[in-house]
Amino acid sequence: MHFMGNSCQLHQSALLLRYSKLRRFYCRLSLFFQGGSSMAFLLIPVILLTVVWLSYVRRRLSELNENVNTAMNQIGLQLSSRFRALEALLELARTHGLSAQLVLLPPSINALSTPAQVLEQEQHLAQAMSYITVAAESHPSLKADPAYQRCMEAANCYSRVVYTSSLIYNDSVTRLNCALEQKRFGLLAGLLGIAPREYLQFAPDAPVACPVQPSQPFRREPA
Numbered sequence: 624m625h626f627m628g629n630s631c632q633l634h635q636s637a638l639l640l641r642y643s644k645l646r647r648f649y650c651r652l653s654l655f656f657q658g659g660s661s662m663a664f665l666l667i668p669v670i671l672l673t674v675v676w677l678s679y680v681r682r683r684l685s686e687l688n689e690n691v692n693t694a695m696n697q698i699g700l701q702l703s704s705r706f707r708a709l710e711a712l713l714e715l716a717r718t719h720g721l722s723a724q725l726v727l728l729p730p731s732i733n734a735l736s737t738p739a740q741v742l743e744q745e746q747h748l749a750q751a752m753s754y755i756t757v758a759a760e761s762h763p764s765l766k767a768d769p770a771y772q773r774c775m776e777a778a779n780c781y782s783r784v785v786y787t788s789s790l791i792y793n794d795s796v797t798r799l800n801c802a803l804e805q806k807r808f809g810l811l812a813g814l815l816g817i818a819p820r821e822y823l824q825f826a827p828d829a830p831v832a833c834p835v836q837p838s839q840p841f842r843r844e845p846a
Contacts, residue, residue, distance in 0.1 A: 634766050647766055687799040688817050694792035698741055698823075699732030702748065705781035706730055706819035709751045712774045716758055719765040725754050738823040745785065745825070752778060789823045796820045 730744045759766040800819045
């Protein structure tokens, strides 16, 4: 009987030892999962902040790039307006007996055009302006025509507006390029396909290359 009592005690001790080991194992497992949950709670805000920052950078770069495109498109609109004024001057010159052999092609500047394309088309328009001015000097009737003076004033006005638009374009390019030079923006800009843009450099005398002639007041002849 004494032997059987000892064996029961040993069996109970073994069970208690196994139970304590299992309990320690489950406690460690619970601590592990609790630590993982706290780590997840720490990572979630970091991930959310990263997503918000990337969204801000993407929106900011897209906005800066769009400003450059808008400024270039505005230059194209002003060049088209100047073209129409010069076209009206050429048509007026033909009505005064001037055989104008100059052929003007309409500008094709859009938001994705390059500064080199703008300068090329601006040069064509400047040559047309010079041609008309020289022709008017040899045809007094054309130069004295009020319609000529109005069209010439409009052409010169659009010339100055083109130059002003180029300043806005260059300012937009500066803002975009400065943003792209920052390392935090550079990588995302490459993924978005946004690259630095070139500046538009007119000649130093571009704003006054074709000075505005003072328009004479239009007087109606007495009936």
